[in-house]
Amino acid sequence: MELTQIRLLVSDFPAVYRFYRDVLGLKPQFEAESGPYAKLIPDTGHAAIALQDRAQMAGVLGRLGAEPEGYRALVVLRVDDLDAAHAELTARGAEFSNDPGPMGDRMRVAYLEDPEGNLIELQEWLALRERVGNAPA
Secondary structure: OOOOOEEEEEOOHHHHHHHHHHHOOOEEOOOOOOOOEEEEEOOOOOOOEEEEEHHHHHOOOHHHHOOOOOOOOEEEEEOOOHHHHHHHHHHOOOOEEEEEEEEOOOEEEEEEEOOOOOEEEEEEEOOOOOOOOOOOO
């Protein structure tokens, strides 16, 4: 089994698409600003974020027609320099709900939301986990 993407169900597809493409700087697999589907990929790593028009998916799974309440997803993106990423994204129009700060002694984080209210965590790793036995780091 392989995880290929996390797909977010969105109601205002163009606004959310532009946020992930223009503000966060993820690269679309193909241009699809009007939807109903798009896959966006960061510069590094193998994971991707996909967007799916909620109304289209409600045609398949009717219960998805109702708008959800509260946070529905937490998208986590690792960056090498959190302060630089915070400054760059702020310059592109991102509004952070929490500025960079420590989370324990191994990372620093900052939080913002996409136009649909999905929570996004930017994280900078300060220390790699020590290996235990043969477990990967």
